[in-house]
Amino acid sequence: MSTKQFAIIGMGRFGSSVARTLYEMDYEVMGIDEDEERINENIQYVTHAVAADSTDETALKEIGIRNFDVVVVAIGHDIQASILTTLILKEMGVKKIVAKAQNERHGQVLYKVGADRVVFPERDMGMRLAHNLISANVLDFIELAEEYSVIESVASAKMVGKTLRQLDVRARYGVNVIAIKSGESFNISPAPDDLIQANDVLVVIGHNKDLKEFEEKA
Numbered sequence: 510m511s512t513k514q515f516a517i518i519g520m521g522r523f524g525s526s527v528a529r530t531l532y533e534m535d536y537e538v539m540g541i542d543e544d545e546e547r548i549n550e551n552i553q554y555v556t557h558a559v560a561a562d563s564t565d566e567t568a569l570k571e572i573g574i575r576n577f578d579v580v581v582v583a584i585g586h587d588i589q590a591s592i593l594t595t596l597i598l599k600e601m602g603v604k605k606i607v608a609k610a611q612n613e614r615h616g617q618v619l620y621k622v623g624a625d626r627v628v629f630p631e632r633d634m635g636m637r638l639a640h641n642l643i644s645a646n647v648l649d650f651i652e653l654a655e656e657y658s659v660i661e662s663v664a665s666a667k668m669v670g671k672t673l674r675q676l677d678v679r680a681r682y683g684v685n686v687i688a689i690k691s692g693e694s695f696n697i698s699p700a701p702d703d704l705i706q707a708n709d710v711l712v713v714i715g716h717n718k719d720l721k722e723f724e725e726k727a
């Protein structure tokens with residue numbers, strides 16, 4: 510099996526971070542930016558780097574963009590260029606397009622023109638920070654639907670040494686513990702009598718309102 514090949518269009522802070530991380534994990538990564546300076550800054554952190562305008566279909570054809578497994582559109586400020594690029598990639602038959610959105614409207618349009626996945630890094634990071642500020646135990650927060658989320662939370666002092674049955678978070682807060690990370694081991698079907706140990710991380714699903722209660726009180 511050959512390794513996955515990625516192309517990242519727009520080597521700003523977000524795009525270059527995606528590209529470098531993939532490259533460090535030994536994937537083949539092509540970085541594309543219309544700004545030569547951005548290309549020069551990132552050349553040693555990607556497999557190939559090309560200066561091109563992604564709204565130019567011919568340029569994308571020459572790069573052979575169709576052959577990449579995933580293309581990430583990491584253009585932020587120039588919303589028009591981000592949308593046009595996504596549309597062109599879709600029309601060219603790119604297998605998987607991931608696009609970065611500045612806001613909800615931008616995201617909706619990106620889905621309409623063919624993005625397979627839209628990410629909102631600023632919004633998501635802001636949400637994570639807010640949850641972490643409410644409770645320092647909260648490590649991560651993922652929105653599943655408008656009102657439902659999953660959080661990863663370090664077991665509080667009150668929880669350590671108790672079983673899930675004793676904690677009874679379902680009855681008390683209306684949330685469900687779907688997994689427990691304990692050091693290297695990951696228990697994906699926790700049983701009522703499983704004991705919570707110090708430093709365990711609980712993966713909890715629920716309505717945002719109930720998760721808030723859980724974060725504040727549990």
Ligand code: ATP
Binds near residue numbers: 541564
């Ligand atoms: P970040 O937060 O990741 O820095 P940003 O929101 O500031 O991103 P922009 O500066 O708008 O993002 O764009 C990121 C990069 O995309 C820039 O380096 C810019 O040169 C590049 N870019 C913008 N339009 C195009 C285009 N049409 N073709 C290729 N690259 C482009």
